[in-house]
Amino acid sequence: MARKFKVGDHVSWNSEAGRVSGTxxxxxxxxxxxxxxxxxAxxxxxQYEIKSDKTDHVAAHKGSALHHA
Structure with a gap:
């Protein structure tokens, strides 16, 4: 079963640039x-839209790619 997250959760994921975190x-x-x-979805x-902590970039990911940060 995929992980479940909600709006406002702080999460991290792997990207081409390394580990990224966002909300x-x-x-x-x-x-x-x-x-x-x-x-x-x-x-x-x-699927979750996440805004990066360091930039204004927004990414879309499934819960299986995310971890609570």
Missing amino acids: IIAVHTRDFDYKGHTHR SDADP
Whole structure:
């Protein structure tokens, strides 16, 4: 089962640039378009939008890629 997070949770994940941390700003439980790509999401496997702590970059990830920071 995928990890569940909520808006406001502080999380970290691995990126090409190394370990990144940020705050969840949205939870998607239905498919959504993000940066020109359709991301698959459901109640059982949501996707999360996270704003980076160091930049204003926003990323979308599944719960399996995230860890509480």
